Amino acid sequence: MSRIPQPEVHVRGQQPPGGVERARLRASAAAFTSLVALAATGLVAGPAVGAPTAGPCALPRTAAHHSLGLDTWNGAYPKPARSLDAVMIFLSFPDSEPLTTPEELAADHFPGTSDFFRRASYGRFALRADTRPVWTTMPKASTAYAIRRDWDASKRTAYLRDALAAADGDVDFARYDIVYLVADPDAPGVDSDATKVVNLEQPLTVDGKDIKRVVTVFERHPPDRNVLAHETGHVFDLPDLYHRPMDGKGDWDTHVGDWDVMGSQFGLAPEPFGWHKWKLGWLDRRQVTCVQGPGSRLFSLEPLAASPVAGGSVGNRLAVVRTGVGTALAIEARGATGNDQYTCKEGVLIYRVRNEAASGDGPIEVVDTHPRSEACWDRSVYPPLADAPLGVGETFTVPGEGTRVEVADRTRAGAWTVKVTVPPASS
Numbered sequence: 001m002s003r004i005p006q007p008e009v010h011v012r013g014q015q016p017p018g019g020v021e022r023a024r025l026r027a028s029a030a031a032f033t034s035l036v037a038l039a040a041t042g043l044v045a046g047p048a049v050g051a052p053t054a055g056p057c058a059l060p061r062t063a064a065h066h067s068l069g070l071d072t073w074n075g076a077y078p079k080p081a082r083s084l085d086a087v088m089i090f091l092s093f094p095d096s097e098p099l100t101t102p103e104e105l106a107a108d109h110f111p112g113t114s115d116f117f118r119r120a121s122y123g124r125f126a127l128r129a130d131t132r133p134v135w136t137t138m139p140k141a142s143t144a145y146a147i148r149r150d151w152d153a154s155k156r157t158a159y160l161r162d163a164l165a166a167a168d169g170d171v172d173f174a175r176y177d178i179v180y181l182v183a184d185p186d187a188p189g190v191d192s193d194a195t196k197v198v199n200l201e202q203p204l205t206v207d208g209k210d211i212k213r214v215v216t217v218f219e220r221h222p223p224d225r226n227v228l229a230h231e232t233g234h235v236f237d238l239p240d241l242y243h244r245p246m247d248g249k250g251d252w253d254t255h256v257g258d259w260d261v262m263g264s265q266f267g268l269a270p271e272p273f274g275w276h277k278w279k280l281g282w283l284d285r286r287q288v289t290c291v292q293g294p295g296s297r298l299f300s301l302e303p304l305a306a307s308p309v310a311g312g313s314v315g316n317r318l319a320v321v322r323t324g325v326g327t328a329l330a331i332e333a334r335g336a337t338g339n340d341q342y343t344c345k346e347g348v349l350i351y352r353v354r355n356e357a358a359s360g361d362g363p364i365e366v367v368d369t370h371p372r373s374e375a376c377w378d379r380s381v382y383p384p385l386a387d388a389p390l391g392v393g394e395t396f397t398v399p400g401e402g403t404r405v406e407v408a409d410r411t412r413a414g415a416w417t418v419k420v421t422v423p424p425a426s427s
Helices: 029-034 036-042 102-109 112-120 153-167 227-235 274-280
Strands: 020-022 083-092 126-137 178-183 196-206 209-217 288-290 295-301 318-322 327-334 347-354 364-366 394-397 404-410 416-422
Touching: 083 102, 083 153, 102 112, 102 126, 112 126, 112 227, 126 153, 153 178, 153 196, 153 209, 178 227, 196 227, 209 227, 274 318, 274 327, 295 318, 295 327, 318 416, 327 416, 347 404, 347 416
Parallel strands: 083 126, 083 178, 178 209, 288 318
Antiparallel strands: 020 394, 196 209, 295 416, 318 327, 327 347, 347 364, 394 404, 404 416
């Protein structure tokens, strides 16, 4: 029998303190912008994911679950730098007559999820879904599997085995990179809080294909927004960025708020962080700037979610300051476009990255550059971080590291002119 690990309990710390000051920059925005091309000669571009020479700003991958080290790719996961094929199988149960159709449930997730990843990857990745048109009947009642968020391993194993066996007659699993199992949302034993990716310590072999992980979907109809994009992110070795309180109570979104779908599928700005895009291979050495200190550097950042100019390449989307053996500061621009079209605030976002932190343990923490204010109370999953980005004319010194970020200008095309000053190393 395959052993399937119990879900992890995720705990995070507190958001770092800090403050923002508005200051007139030493030169005008226009003059500041004109220096970018000259200053860029002093910058070091980061490498592509998995390159043997990762560069000074790429954190090394560690043994942490879904480590955000990106000097190498974890071959246990499919890399979304090409087209991948997924199959979506709809499961019914003897104790319940479905009230929806497979077609209706498929439309809850596709083409929306594929569109999300196409935009996020700048067209570098295509998720092709084969949504099966019929119900696959499970051999047992829905209540027999005791489906819940923290699921008994033996019950979960039985569910997976029964589902794959029931579908095997109609599905050639050897054709697919990803398997989605979607349960009838109206069956009495189905718990909508149980949706997750199950990682198998020992693969289940079907049609000669070793299945290492399965996305189990128990969503209501209609489902949570972007839920399948979040779960599919785990299939690509991305971590949970939310904080799961030990008692299940309290706020889950204190570390990244609305920023990145791996924090909350309800977020106003669900575009994957630039660091995640670097890890997945959607950003390469031409779009990542490594700021090596001490000293000041000037550069331009295009909004992370903006599509490439027609016929052109993706511009600079991420700046990184290495702060330790396993830590870094990441700086990126977020604008109201693409997957971020409903963002609460546009500006330059700063966040900390830790390669030793496991999924759910705070591998990324957004720096709140406006700690005394909140925004979008009626829409945000965590208003204290909804206004985290810096706007034009604002300056912020990151607590602990002393790195200073100044936003000088925003061009008509939407790019942000940024100055980063790294202090001398303490003796």
